[in-house]
Amino acid sequence: MTGQTIELAGSYRAAPPGATNVGEVDPDERIVLTVYLKRRTPDTFEPGCAEDLARLSKPVTRRALAAQRRRTHARAAARIKKLAAKFHVTVLEIDLPRRIVVLEATARTLTEVLGATLRIYDDGRSRFRARVGALVVPKEIAPWTRAILGFDQRPVSRPQPRLRALAGAGAGAGLWPTEVAALYGIPLDRDVSNVCVGIIALGGGYLASDLAQALAATGRAAPKVIDQPVTIGAPPGGNAAPGNQFGGGTVSDQEIALDLQILASLLPGARIVVYFAGNTIQSLVGAINQAIFDAVNRPQVLSVSWGSAEMFWSASARDAMQGVLADAKRLNVTVLFAAGDELATGGLTDGNAHVWFPASSPYALSCGGTQPATAALNEEVVWNEGGTGTGGGISDVFPVPAYQSGLVLPPSVNDGAVRRGVPDVAGAAAGTPGYRIVLNGSVVIKDGTSAVAPLWAGLIAIANAGRDLPIGFVNSALYSNAALFRQIEHGNNRVDGKGYDAGRGWNACTGLGVPKGADLVAALGAIPVA
Numbered sequence: 001m002t003g004q005t006i007e008l009a010g011s012y013r014a015a016p017p018g019a020t021n022v023g024e025v026d027p028d029e030r031i032v033l034t035v036y037l038k039r040r041t042p043d044t045f046e047p048g049c050a051e052d053l054a055r056l057s058k059p060v061t062r063r064a065l066a067a068q069r070r071r072t073h074a075r076a077a078a079r080i081k082k083l084a085a086k087f088h089v090t091v092l093e094i095d096l097p098r099r100i101v102v103l104e105a106t107a108r109t110l111t112e113v114l115g116a117t118l119r120i121y122d123d124g125r126s127r128f129r130a131r132v133g134a135l136v137v138p139k140e141i142a143p144w145t146r147a148i149l150g151f152d153q154r155p156v157s158r159p160q161p162r163l164r165a166l167a168g169a170g171a172g173a174g175l176w177p178t179e180v181a182a183l184y185g186i187p188l189d190r191d192v193s194n195v196c197v198g199i200i201a202l203g204g205g206y207l208a209s210d211l212a213q214a215l216a217a218t219g220r221a222a223p224k225v226i227d228q229p230v231t232i233g234a235p236p237g238g239n240a241a242p243g244n245q246f247g248g249g250t251v252s253d254q255e256i257a258l259d260l261q262i263l264a265s266l267l268p269g270a271r272i273v274v275y276f277a278g279n280t281i282q283s284l285v286g287a288i289n290q291a292i293f294d295a296v297n298r299p300q301v302l303s304v305s306w307g308s309a310e311m312f313w314s315a316s317a318r319d320a321m322q323g324v325l326a327d328a329k330r331l332n333v334t335v336l337f338a339a340g341d342e343l344a345t346g347g348l349t350d351g352n353a354h355v356w357f358p359a360s361s362p363y364a365l366s367c368g369g370t371q372p373a374t375a376a377l378n379e380e381v382v383w384n385e386g387g388t389g390t391g392g393g394i395s396d397v398f399p400v401p402a403y404q405s406g407l408v409l410p411p412s413v414n415d416g417a418v419r420r421g422v423p424d425v426a427g428a429a430a431g432t433p434g435y436r437i438v439l440n441g442s443v444v445i446k447d448g449t450s451a452v453a454p455l456w457a458g459l460i461a462i463a464n465a466g467r468d469l470p471i472g473f474v475n476s477a478l479y480s481n482a483a484l485f486r487q488i489e490h491g492n493n494r495v496d497g498k499g500y501d502a503g504r505g506w507n508a509c510t511g512l513g514v515p516k517g518a519d520l521v522a523a524l525g526a527i528p529v530a
Helices: 050-056 062-072 074-086 107-114 177-183 208-218 254-266 281-292 315-330 449-465 475-479 517-526
Strands: 005-007 020-023 030-037 090-095 100-106 117-122 127-132 136-138 145-149 163-165 196-202 224-229 271-277 301-304 334-338 365-371 425-428 435-439 442-446
Touching: 030 074, 030 107, 030 281, 030 315, 050 315, 062 074, 074 090, 074 100, 100 107, 107 117, 107 136, 145 281, 145 315, 177 254, 177 425, 177 435, 177 449, 196 254, 196 281, 196 449, 208 254, 208 435, 254 271, 254 435, 254 442, 254 449, 271 281, 281 301, 281 315, 301 449, 315 334, 334 449, 365 449, 425 449, 449 517
Parallel strands: 196 271, 196 301, 224 271, 301 334, 334 365, 365 425
Antiparallel strands: 005 136, 020 117, 030 100, 030 145, 090 100, 117 127, 163 442, 435 442
8 A cells, every 4th residue: 555545634543541452453353434524625714713603604404515515525435435345345324414434344454454553452441442543545535534433442531420329318418400400590481392402322321210200200291202323334223332221221321311301301392312322432423423414303402421631532533523513503503512520630640731522622512510509608619529520721722712702711721822711601510419310210419510511401492492493503692692691700620730710701610600591591592593
């Protein structure tokens, strides 16, 4: 292949930190890859700048966008198909609207063609296949290749789960999601039967009986819940994580239980689609991509509690996700991400602060966490319990987006530069009082910014219920209406002094603040779609 390949820009991956190389990949193992396509002429705008956001705001339907992609990307897909035949690689799927080609072959074939170096690693929790170094691509398809995902299976992070069981009857312990909504004046009396919200679930399942028990405890009517396996070059369900019970199994995953019970409690009678996928970057990007283009369910809002420090994403993988989230903006789908639960350092010990991606994307609405007022605490403050607390800070990757250009953003504690600030908004996340949920038949208390994403997703869905068209990308509207928030002025997300402080206005712990629910729903309901 010498002289016939070009290094794929941004594809370099370092070895998994803290993991041990324990062996080689079986050369006969079958590997499924997703190739993300791009236009041959690259975008000229920085992501999130005014020109970029205006470009992505031009009205377009899924059907029109699909027709456009079939014109602009067919040539690239045809070239990949031709090369696949040459190298005895199977083409499992070509989806031009989503700009993907899915390939399958042995590890031996794919590593020879694409220059991948694969190893098996063990991080003490699991064993997984990881790719080290850069990829190369045949020069015939290099101008159209955005990213190649699937070689690397290191797990994607999620907010660190912390549960506590209720003692005795549990009187006064924790708040049901409807009670948390009441803290912020989120109206729960609206007809939301025309709303569809999606949840991205990377592994695990939920018990329908848990959901029924939680809704009975709060007197809320049940929504329609739809289980949707994410398919990456496989039959329905083929890419779901091993042991996935969806809604009919015997064990409930706490993350899915939390997200689903919050949204179901806020949105009686709505449709909620749970997109089940494996716990890899390939699956996370693919799940969001599939949800955005789901022409059957057509979710208006997506809640995502997964991500990891920006440094754990190769530049090309970030670019693939950026392309997907840009499509969400085009199609008026709001995508919300948890900002993480390990304070400003993201749980890393390299001496730097780290924000999570995709929460740091300029196309995402990122959700930080607070400690609500209690009998012992007379004001709402930043969630920081020492080792656990809200993520947030300044991106190492993305420039200041247009909607943050009027803010006084703090300089990065890493290099002093000013870039995209995280999070955008906040809500209750601390374990006190915490969220009451039902898990495997027992009432427990759950914390985390993974609760804030579905809380905000429910709020935006309620606003959408009163609109002719969904609001979609909501960041610009929120930053233009700071009076719709109650600012969080005290606390910090520092670890050993490294991190950021709260204060008046936007801050790198809680963003614009927590919602004035009814006012915010009314304001969003009145904003025209661009």
